[in-house]
Amino acid sequence: MNAHYPALLVTVPLLSGFVISTAGWLNKRFCFPIAVAALAVSAFSCVGVLLQVIEQGAVIYKLGAWEPPFGIVYHVDHLNGLVLVVVSMVALINLIASKRTVQEEFPEKLGPFYTMYVFMCTGLLGITVTGDAFNLYVLLEITALSGYGLLSMSNNDRSTFATLNYLYMGTIGACFYLLGVGYLYIVTGSLNMRDIAQILPSLYGSKAVVAAFIICLVGVWAKMAFFPLHGWLPNAYTFASSAASGLITPLVTKVMIYVMIRLILTIFTPAFAFSVVLVSKPIVWLAVIAIVMGAVLALASRNLKKMLTYIVVAEVGYMVGGAWLGNRIGMTGAILHIVNDALMTLCVFLAVGNIVYKIKDTGFENLQGLFRKMPFTMGAFVIGAMSIIGVPPTCGFFSKWYLISGGLQAGQYGFVAALLFSSLVSVVLFFRVFEIGFYEPLADHHGHGHSAPQPEPQPQMHPMMDEAPVSMLVPLMVVAAGLVLVGMYTGDIVEHIVRFAIPNALI
Amino acid sequence: MKIIGLFIVVLTGGFLIYAAADFPAWGDPNSPASLHVSPYYLETTVELTHVPNAVTSVVADYRGYDTMFETTVIFTAGVVCFFVLRALGRKGLREESQERLYRHVLTGVTVRVKAGGKIPESSDFQRIDVSWTPPDLIIKTICRLLVPFIQLFGLYVICFGHYSPGGGFQGGVILGASIIVYAISTDLRSAVQRFREKTDALLAATGVFIYAGTGALCLLLGFNFLDYHALAPILFVDRVMARSHGIFIVEVGVGIAVMSTMIWIYNVLASRGHYDEGL
């Protein structure tokens, strides 16, 4: 089975999707275990394939046993090996943590929900592992469709309308990507990523190639919510159910960033992306605007979940800016930030999921006294917040360090200033939440607590601790611990994996 | 919004036109697209897969992996429509909160039953849709007569995809259309009675499972995923014929999946999730 890891990690979730769909009609109790088993096998294969890549270099898997460029080929190198492991782990952890919320919100439609969940994972893993440009489009659409389904149903009234707006933007993005691949096909005649990369250098002067690059880039930006195409993200992710936002928010934007990095590094080599097409500086300025705008809008929101989605917009700005700095350190920072941001976002969204499970709303006025009520959840939330701010030894600090160094080396002082500004704003954002959670007295939900003067202070009438159930707490703790662990092992990750993910041509 | 839209559209259109200046002319047989990868498909399709239709062999064999995900896409669309709209467990809500129309068959009198009222028991009363039109004998009869021919043609398109334009998707849509034409010409309830929702959903999953399962079978037999050579010992044919048969098996799977999903989506959308009234 070793040789088949690349195929297994995509097809096992795919096959399980159909089994879950059938089980949803026959016996609903099997849906969750099958999904967990499928994602566990997939995670195991991802780790296996990454270890293979570290040992022997790139792993190539020919589907249907056709030689590239005639058939579709899976090409796993250090870059996607790393992203694969992150995606499958995040999906698995979120699946386990959200079992209760799904049972509560969609009791009769467990089959379709888990089917869409597993298809989404299939799509994300497939986007990461494929070496064929058109195959990427098909998997992009699977991810998108299952994402729309997952995001559109929740207890909130606004989710369907927000998802429809996401659908428009997502379709425009995917169609632009398809158009870009079409342009590439017209001028090269091939769909295989590395084959295109071989044919392109002789065509660098052609306008069609430049256009293909920009069209593909705009398409991917629309899907990752990079300014100015970010309008759909805050609404779509805020009003979704906890299980859906826990899966989609950490992963989809990061995988799109991976696609962009793949475009820059592999299909259009760094020489083309940074020297022939002179768009790096404007893109970094767009990233600066994205970061500043995300930070400012996060300050303006009165809802915890919405605040976090604006932070996601800013994080996308970090990664796009880091990738387009044009030097090795910046690219390292961007790749490292893919891993770190996925984990941080998962941590805070799982914590918010626990809060929603207990309190049903995330407006700031409802968060009072949370530290006493849910100490473990809020503890993990604090670790996630530290990572977003960039406090050592959590992983967020290290990727920010790389990004800032890269910015200084490239002379993009605006980018560095934006990074520091956004860290300061994150401090304000999260300490505001901590203050509400810590210091204000426990809110009395039925009215105002001081209607009649009490002769003596009442002993605790409110429960000391009303924590979320264990099945939701343990994954959260694991992720929070993971944030610190990944931070401490950053050196190893960069040394053994990220260093080889970036071609030597990039200094 | 209109001005912004106009501006974006003019900008994008201008950019695309500017880029198209470098394209090969229309119909040029020496364009890079025609010279690089596709000659291989045209030259080897008969000798390596025994399938004269190059499009079918590329769809189901050379790039069969794409087609598997494409079938998954259409299945996912069915699942999403079901998930979003289907009103399960709250069926009672619609029946109680809306008035229903019943028609006495013998006299043609329409009875309107108000919300929460008693439903007439006898079989003389027939439930009709809110948007009911008098049944047209010609349309009903012709459609009923046509359905088996449409289905036969759909099966033909699936099976002859090897030798003439056709294949799983096309045949599946035609098969689905046969049930939908029955639903449109009579009413949704009778079509759902003949092809129930549970059967529909299970068939859709089975269809795509056949496709992905064939690939997994090849994997389990030691070859790469979707390498149809692995099927040669099972089907008792030589390796090249095994590819042709493998293509046929997956096309059948695709046809089943597409038929069921088309009907599923139509039912869910036309009845707005309630499966009782429709177009």
Add this chain to the structure above:
Amino acid sequence: MEDIVQTVVAKYNYWIYITLMMLGLYAMIAKNNLIKKIVGMNIFQTAIILFYVSIGVKKNATIPIMQEVHGHAVNVAAYHNPLPHVLMLTAIVVGVATLGVALAFAIRIYNQYKTLEEDEILAQIRTREEQMGKI
């Protein structure tokens, strides 16, 4: 001048498809009605499909179904390019799937807000938020 006219005439298929694409894109951005936006999305996707299929055309060629040519080498220039057709099979299916999902969303939104005009929906959302904010 001759050059430009030559270019325009030789590649007229591209101009048509780009125009169609931009029409669809404009409908998606500028129209108010949800169904019109969905129709625009469909036009946009269909234009891209036509664009791809036009890549595979060769002058004086026939459909890519091999005639019985035992022993002779296949004359590649006599058959249309099959690859864009294959890619567009996928794109058509994806377009249909997205259309189905978008319509399902539109039906659900109509059930919730009783209108399909975007500005009215936004106005209703605003009033609901204000009401909830007051409570």
